[in-house]
Amino acid sequence: MTENKxxxxxxxxxxxxxxTLMHALFxxxxxxxEAHADPAFREEYARLLREYAGRPSLLYHAQRMSLDxxxxxxxxxxxxxxxxxxxxxxxxxQALLAVRMGKxxxxxxxxxxxxxxxxxxxxxxxxLECDVFMGKEDMIRQSxxxxxxxxxxxxxxxxxxxxxxxxxATSEALREWSRxxxxxxxxxxxxxxxxxxxxxxxxxxxxxxxxxxxxMLEKHGRLPSVLIACVGGGSNAMGTFYPFIGDAxxxxxxxxxxxxxxxxxxxxxxxxxxxxxxxxxxxSLFLQDDEGQxxxxxxxxxxxxxxxxxxEHAYLHDTGRARYYPVTDQEAIDAFExxxxxxxxxxxxxxxxxxxxxTKLRSEFTPDDFVVVTLSGRGDKDVEAxxxxxxxxx
Amino acid sequence: xxxxxIIDTTFKKLRAEGKKAFxxxxxxxxxxxxxxxxxxxxxxxxxxxxxxxxxxYSDPSMDGPVIMxxxxxxMDSGTRLRDIFDLVGKLSVEYPETPFLLLLYFNSIFVYGVxxxxxxxxxxxxxxxxxxxxxxxxxxxxxxxxxxxGIYLISMVTPTSEERAxxxxxxxxxxxxxxTSLGVTGARKSYATSFAEYFSKLDSFSDIPKCAGFGISDPxxxxxxxxxxxxxxxxxxxxxxxxxxxxxxxxxxxxxxxxGAFVRGFTGGKSNDPSVL
Numbered sequence: 171m172t173e174n175k176x177x178x179x180x181x182x183x184x185x186x187x188x189x190t191l192m193h194a195l196f197x198x199x200x201x202x203x204e205a206h207a208d209p210a211f212r213e214e215y216a217r218l219l220r221e222y223a224g225r226p227s228l229l230y231h232a233q234r235m236s237l238d239x240x241x242x243x244x245x246x247x248x249x250x251x252x253x254x255x256x257x258x259x260x261x262x263x264q265a266l267l268a269v270r271m272g273k274x275x276x277x278x279x280x281x282x283x284x285x286x287x288x289x290x291x292x293x294x295x296x297x298l299e300c301d302v303f304m305g306k307e308d309m310i311r312q313s314x315x316x317x318x319x320x321x322x323x324x325x326x327x328x329x330x331x332x333x334x335x336x337x338x339a340t341s342e343a344l345r346e347w348s349r350x351x352x353x354x355x356x357x358x359x360x361x362x363x364x365x366x367x368x369x370x371x372x373x374x375x376x377x378x379x380x381x382x383x384x385x386m387l388e389k390h391g392r393l394p395s396v397l398i399a400c401v402g403g404g405s406n407a408m409g410t411f412y413p414f415i416g417d418a419x420x421x422x423x424x425x426x427x428x429x430x431x432x433x434x435x436x437x438x439x440x441x442x443x444x445x446x447x448x449x450x451x452x453x454s455l456f457l458q459d460d461e462g463q464x465x466x467x468x469x470x471x472x473x474x475x476x477x478x479x480x481x482e483h484a485y486l487h488d489t490g491r492a493r494y495y496p497v498t499d500q501e502a503i504d505a506f507e508x509x510x511x512x513x514x515x516x517x518x519x520x521x522x523x524x525x526x527x528x529t530k531l532r533s534e535f536t537p538d539d540f541v542v543v544t545l546s547g548r549g550d551k552d553v554e555a556x557x558x559x560x561x562x563x564x
Numbered sequence: 565x566x567x568x569x570i571i572d573t574t575f576k577k578l579r580a581e582g583k584k585a586f587x588x589x590x591x592x593x594x595x596x597x598x599x600x601x602x603x604x605x606x607x608x609x610x611x612x613x614x615x616x617x618x619x620x621y622s623d624p625s626m627d628g629p630v631i632m633x634x635x636x637x638x639m640d641s642g643t644r645l646r647d648i649f650d651l652v653g654k655l656s657v658e659y660p661e662t663p664f665l666l667l668l669y670f671n672s673i674f675v676y677g678v679x680x681x682x683x684x685x686x687x688x689x690x691x692x693x694x695x696x697x698x699x700x701x702x703x704x705x706x707x708x709x710x711x712x713x714g715i716y717l718i719s720m721v722t723p724t725s726e727e728r729a730x731x732x733x734x735x736x737x738x739x740x741x742x743x744t745s746l747g748v749t750g751a752r753k754s755y756a757t758s759f760a761e762y763f764s765k766l767d768s769f770s771d772i773p774k775c776a777g778f779g780i781s782d783p784x785x786x787x788x789x790x791x792x793x794x795x796x797x798x799x800x801x802x803x804x805x806x807x808x809x810x811x812x813x814x815x816x817x818x819x820x821x822x823x824g825a826f827v828r829g830f831t832g833g834k835s836n837d838p839s840v841l
Contacts, residue, residue, distance in 0.1 A: 176701070184701075184702055185699065185701055185702065186670055186697045186698065186699070186702055187697060187699060188626045188696050188697055188699075188720075188722075189696070189699055189720045189721060189722045189724075189725055189728075189732070189743065190722045190724050190743065190746060191724075192699050192701075192724075192725070192728060193724050193725060193726045193727075193728060194724065331632060332622070332623060337623060338623070340625075341623055341624075341625035344625050344626075345625065345626070345628075348626070348746060349746055350746070351724060351746060445675070446674075447671050447674060447675055448669075448670045448671045448674050448697070449623065449671055450625065451697070453674075458671070458675060460675065461644060461645055461672060461675060461676060462669075462671035462672050462674060462675030462676065463621065463622040463639070464622045464623050465622075
């Protein structure tokens with residue numbers, strides 16, 4: 171564990187929350203610790219992952235890519251999970267916890283819509299009420315996911331404040347939790363927010379890394395050499411990296427949203443270009459000005475269009491344990507097409523950032539390396555936007 | 565020895581006179597810093613006891629729509645911390661017996677630099693800070709600096725504080741900001757909280773002055789609540805008044821006067837600051 175009792179990761183993390191939510195955060199932490207220690211809870215969670223989410227996900231040997239890049243490439247296929255992304259791993263855990271705590275209603279923020287869809291799915295499964303907050307911009311970018319959530323019985327609330335994207339949806343979900351706290355469980359979608367959320371989300375996502383580790387050891391008798399994942403808030407990357415933090419031989423590489431290039435000012439590369447601040451309940455790295463005003467961010471990927479990163483990532487960056495690279499929209503789109511053609515797998519535009527980082531850093535890898543890229547989600551939701559970008563769809 | 569914080573002397577005086585504090589809030593720089601200056605003067609001349617300035621923030625995640633819009637207007641007019649320190653610096657010279665407070669998110673302090681911030685705040689004559697996202701558990705980051713500069717960190721307690729309320733009340737300085745409803749800032753039609761129960765419990769923990777805030781929008785509500793506590797804080801309703809002035813195309817002077825008249829409705833109009841003739 172890199173966090174201490176107060177939810178700190180080095181200087182990062184903490185619980186910078188309004189007093190209205192403090193008691194609920196302590197209650198959540200206590201309930202989580204009890205659930206975590208309860209074998210029945212853990213077994214039920216494992217059963218849900220197995221029988222409902224379809225885990226374990228495949229660790230797929232991408233042979234054509236391996237040949238092309240000159241190393242051994244494996245893809246961790248989170249895109250094959252139920253609802254099409256890694257988000258379901260975390261949501262099933264939190265929803266199970268919500269039920270255990272006697273909550274009747276789930277609320278969530280969503281960017282690309284994947285976390286919102288996963289939350290709406292879990293609410294349907296458990297028979298809970300569900301409200302999802304989504305920026306107006308993202309509702310346009312990801313209209314299919316809006317309908318998907320509604321189909322699952324959730325109410326989607328349009329957020330028009332600020333840049334009308336993920337950060338504003340997160341602020342609105344926090345406000346809603348303050349307004350109605352008794353029967354409501356706030357399902358945070360990434361390793362962000364006040365303690366204990368970054369820890370809870372990471373614990374529910376570490377199944378990604380645990381499965382990679384077990385399968386590598388079983389089939390190859392070794393650990394991977396490199397792990398690559400994309401980061402917005404950073405949940406799939408944290409889940410991938412976490413079980414390997416103590417293994418110095420395993421390189422941890424993360425792709426953040428470079429947008430139109432870090433020099434352009436239109437990006438969401440909070441590690442590369444951010445500074446330490448306190449926002450959304452946590453101390454971490456944020457894109458902000460010299461008086462702490464959060465600056466507008468941009469990425470083609472709605473899921474990575476967030477001005478900060480989870481506190482544990484900020485710490486992994488500081489200590490040099492993981493490295494963070496900006497990947498531009500253009501590089502991500504190229505990778506989106508590359509993976510589709512090379513392996514017959516259409517990745518989410520978020521996940522395409524991770525694939526792009528693999529191709530960018532190809533000269534650093536040898537044929538003896540085992541490089542595992544986490545494909546956090548599938549690309550159906552992005553096909554239309556990319557087609558339009560390429561002028562193939564009107 | 566450092567001189568007493570005038571928040572203490574203000575409440576001591578009010579209690580001795582059997583009066584309640586009225587604390588209006590306005591977003592600094594909405595629509596510009598000059599108007600805020602005029603509004604503050606009007607509020608003091610019309611009976612405000614303490615003045616609370618909101619520091620505009622890009623993402624005010626604990627505020628409702630009225631203050632969010634005000635923050636946006638203030639930021640659009642280019643309001644910076646320097647302007648707010650200058651504003652209070654000017655007012656605290658003119659009204660040495662009126663305590664000025666800032667309400668701001670912790671990031672505004674943290675990124676400016678905690679030591680640098682408190683140094684500037686003390687020089688400006690700021691008496692207290694309300695930092696809604698700096699709960700007791702995270703206070704250590706600012707408390708030593710606040711103490712060294714003689715500035716109070718005003719604690720907030722809410723109906724959901726539960727077992728935390730005692731520790732918050734007993735460690736509070738200046739006054740205790742008692743949130744009387746759930747949710748974010750903004751006007752409300754009714755309250756779920758039983759005031760008698762809420763405040764008598766807080767009174768049992770500490771003798772510190774207690775002021776009610778969140779959702780108080782008219783003099784009737786103020787009168788109803790203040791019989792249970794030492795004062796009231798009105799924010800969004802005043803900020804909305806400013807907004808209505810802007811919407812009606814009033815000039816700076818007219819906006820300030822309309823806010824002054826609105827404050828008079830709460831206070832009865834008599835100034836408490838002896839420097840006001």
